[in-house]
Amino acid sequence: MEKRFLETEPFYYSRKYASQYGCDLSLPSWAALGSMVVYTRLIEAYALKLGRPLKILTAPHFYTEETIALNERHYPILDENPYIKEIINADLIDIKIMREVSAEMDNFPQLGHITENICAPFGLKPRKLHGDLYLTKEEKQAALETLSHLPRPLVALCPYGNSSPLQESDWYERKWLMIIQKLSDDAGFFQIGHDKFNHKALPIFTPMNTTVREMMALIWACDIYVGFDTGPSHIAAAFERPAMVIWDAVRKAKLEENKEPGFSLATMGRWTYPHTKNLILLGERENEGVSWVVDFILNTDVMKQTRG
Structure with a gap:
């Protein structure tokens, strides 16, 4: 059963801004850590569909003084991912981009697993129902x-x-x-x-x-x-x-x-x-x-x- 909570189609703004700024995907930055992890299967599935690593539009996940003091990376969940070629900081373009992209994070069918829910609007099926993380x-x-x-x-x-x-x-x-x-x-x-x-x-x-x-x-x-x-x-x-x-x-x-x-x-x-x-x-x-x-x-x- 499909249930949306916004008038727009799932990932409308994500697609709009990715296309506008020459990127393959736009991912929310105003999200909890676990939510960021589940998006990694979409990255993998989309890269395999295109047959190449992706150009991603998003923004740094951490801005606090504490994280800066800890030398926290801007994209800790996405770093070292072989399916990502380049990350574009949307906040350096316009801070409203991530507001609209992040607001639609849950605007898709809810009764399936969230990894499937994220991939489905793109016509993709994840290889596994868990995140895809990389360490050095x-x-x-x-x-x-x-x-x-x-x-x-x-x-x-x-x-x-x-x-x-x-x-x-x-x-x-x-x-x-x-x-x-x-x-x-x-x-x-x-x-x-x-x-x-x-x-x-x-x-x-x-x-x-x-x-x-x-x-x-x-x-x-x-x-x-x-x-x-x-x-x-x-x-x-x-x-x-x-x-x-x-x-x-x-x-x-x-x-x-x-x-x-x-x-x-x-x-x-x-x-x-x-x-x-x-x-x-x-x-x-x-x-x-x-x-x-x-x-x-x-x-x-x-x-x-x-x-x-």
């Missing part, structure tokens, strides 16, 4: 060195995100501590984030002040990933790491409904990945959620191999 050899080696003091298998934890539980919830911190305690003899743990993420007081290694690219590399270097529905979870899926994504359904539904009425109905279909496990927080009698996370980690192939 140096970035990968730096991440491995950063984590080299930790025991393997190595579990990356991401206990925060825009839709994660609030401070009064046991899933804000207490249940993460339980997971770590239950598996302390079986795996190593670290906590990931970037910029000024609110690192929680977990008794595990926490690389501080990482850029998006450094965070991406740390996720690539892990063996298993567990986190709330947030940008790093999309990155873990892109690198095809065994991943469990935890959803606070009430919080997520409220955020989706604030975008457009009806968005929450399609949340799980749009944003989850076929090869990840999903834990929906809709109430627990005791600590079933913790048990499910622990069982998921223990039953990954890498953990089974380690345990013999």
Whole structure:
């Protein structure tokens, strides 16, 4: 079923401005990290259709003083992508371009997976239903060195995100501590984030002040990933790491409904990945959620191999 929320056709302004400025695609810049990741499959599919790398019209994703101090790249999700030949900064042309392009980011059918939804208006089918990210050899080696003091298998934890539980919830911190305690003899743990993420007081290694690219590399270097529905979870899926994504359904539904009425109905279909496990927080009698996370980690192939 098709549902649009603007009078224009899907990606009307994206097509208009890409054509006007001699580009192949125009991508939104005012988007959350995970939203930027899902657009990478459109880039791949469109480049393969044309048989050449693309010229992209977008704008830098980060402008804050903190990200500038961290030496954050303008296009961390898109850098090193072999399907991109050139990126044109739309803000240097006219700042209204990204306002209109970003406003139509959700203006397409909602009930399919978001990767399919993005590709469909262009007559394209994505090769995989997750992101397509690229790191350099140096970035990968730096991440491995950063984590080299930790025991393997190595579990990356991401206990925060825009839709994660609030401070009064046991899933804000207490249940993460339980997971770590239950598996302390079986795996190593670290906590990931970037910029000024609110690192929680977990008794595990926490690389501080990482850029998006450094965070991406740390996720690539892990063996298993567990986190709330947030940008790093999309990155873990892109690198095809065994991943469990935890959803606070009430919080997520409220955020989706604030975008457009009806968005929450399609949340799980749009944003989850076929090869990840999903834990929906809709109430627990005791600590079933913790048990499910622990069982998921223990039953990954890498953990089974380690345990013999």
